[in-house]
Amino acid sequence: MKVALLGYGTVGSGVVEVINSNSDSIEKRAGKPIEIKYVLDLRDFPNDPVNELIVHDINVILEDDEVEIVAEAMGGINPAYKFAKSCLENGKSYVTSNKELVALHGAELLEIARKNNVNFLFEASVGGGIPIIRPLNQSITADEIYEITGILNGTTNYILSKMKDEGRSFDDVLKEAQDLGYAEKNPAADVEGYDACRKIAILASLAFGEHVNFEDIPTEGITKITKEDMIYAEKMNCVIKLLGTCQKQDENVFARVSPMLISKTHPLAMVNDVFNAILVKGNMVGDLMFYGKGAGKLPTASAVVADIVDAAKHSGTNIMTIWNREKVELKARGDVRVGYFVRVAKVDEGIKSRIEEIFGEVREVEAINNEYAFITRVMKEKHFEQKLEALREIEVLSKIRVQE
């Protein structure tokens, strides 16, 4: 089975390494040998044996009927989207780790794959090496999934873990993560939650079978989380995690990416450092969790190669994936119900009654630094915001949603 690889960066070179390291067991699993025939990259790699496979023109691959599977690890929409369409229309299966591409064009590319009796597979686009896309499609088939909540970004989970364990500030840990190469020079995609947003959009689309547009998902990152927030979290026997979530209640679907306070007894609370985990709730099976390395060269490449194996096994057959192009109307952000942890500057001793006048009964949290801190009852986001607005004489130091 001849494969073309698009992109010879971190993940792409990992794909070559995985196929070379485990060629015997991969051949057994796929039922035939897997061989990389071309590697498309703008660059040459004169000191790497891969150099003899390098091509610079996608048409070499498109026009070679021997290539049945194309694996892409370039990222970004252009030219990946054009490449994906052309490959599928030319009867080649397309395997990708590219979450932007999948989140934006997944439904359409799945449809094109179906029409051409080939496969569009994207296990590596969410959760790195964690098997989650295939289990959602092929294992959790007896259940109606009503919630998926996950730690979907390794960089932010690393930063939050360090802030918690070492009592350091966001900026300080971010800088270290950048120096170590764990975070990008421009860290916005991670720390603003954009990466997690695309991933939860993909999971939500698969869970509910219809297209969840990532641009519709309210998304907050972790840049406002402080050392002090971590101290409060510890006092409440909680941890702060950046969670992507999608939930279905009755026929209403909502989705969100934001930092959340979760109890230390929550299964996601023990997921530290660069590990990711995805909690799936089904109406029959209850809670399931999938845990593993959410990023990194070899874990991500392992998922890409697992998709290559699956594409090889299903040569000539389309694997059913339910994600149609009809768009899910998400519940308006303001109508979603949630409780908040709030820290305010303590202006005077009357602050508690002032807050309870507006918020009704609140759960007071033992405060530090002449602050007042409390947890609201669960209410609609828009009502929370109105109440906070009514308190405008008081300086709000922090507000973080609380997972009930």
Place this chain on the structure above:
Amino acid sequence: MKVALLGYGTVGSGVVEVINSNSDSIEKRAGKPIEIKYVLDLRDFPNDPVNELIVHDINVILEDDEVEIVAEAMGGINPAYKFAKSCLENGKSYVTSNKELVALHGAELLEIARKNNVNFLFEASVGGGIPIIRPLNQSITADEIYEITGILNGTTNYILSKMKDEGRSFDDVLKEAQDLGYAEKNPAADVEGYDACRKIAILASLAFGEHVNFEDIPTEGITKITKEDMIYAEKMNCVIKLLGTCQKQDENVFARVSPMLISKTHPLAMVNDVFNAILVKGNMVGDLMFYGKGAGKLPTASAVVADIVDAAKHSGTNIMTIWNREKVELKARGDVRVGYFVRVAKVDEGIKSRIEEIFGEVREVEAINNEYAFITRVMKEKHFEQKLEALREIEVLSKIRVQE
């Protein structure tokens, strides 16, 4: 797609409930409606609508060509083994939650299924509702798996969790679990580790592709674990879990079921109550963990129905499962290397030097009740036993393996 169900006990009635509750989404996933045509049971159920489907003779099912899938939830080897063979030989796929059957005859039944171009599926036989069999077969295909370690029995995990949290004795918690229906009147299959042994044998066979005989796996249960052991575990920042494990080092495979001391930071340490979790280590992907409800009517039935859906989707095609009949020669029990936590009665102040004389350097653990407690370095089991034998003047109160 017509299905026959064998056994209308807890799991069997769960299968009916899952199919009835989620019929629309199941039809969508399977690509066709799933209908139960017969339920085989010795009993009648006059007040249950299922009664009109009840048959008492397997031949009714075997001779009905309309039945393409048989789902078994009876347990035990007889008559399940005979039924499974007959169904597969008659061109029907066979889906089962029966771990005894799978552990003993899995390789043979897979071969018969292959020859008859049908499927033998057993997702529900390990980990209840947790997707683990299908991910091992179809997702973790780019990796060489070198270890699987899991909490595979919900009853013992519930007992250990209660002993830890409430400081109670094994007998006390077992009795409560029996009164609540969480443990059987004859609890040996759970508390002696026999159930976990069959499950790790199944996982090991799938991980290594050859038959691991459950009778070859050294198996210890939790009956000797005491309240005092739990106190020591807490002092060492560890928990005690009943773990099934199989590991491959070079070409040597070993497997074991036993209580283990694991650090609270270990991913399996947070798995409490009736939850199960399975840690899989691959040479590319690193650590993966699968977590969920390991038992119970609906979670287990959810996995059975997921197999029915998979069998329906693969009507006329055999799904490749690598588990051949060649038997894996397990490493001799005495040659496996492990460290032990040991508690002994403190005869006098010279005990430490006496122990170090025999064991070499040990890690002393702060003791309670006039005891002496220590952790040995890692050594072969047979050497540990020889050393303990040499200490025979000292009363050994407890010995528990330590996960490094």
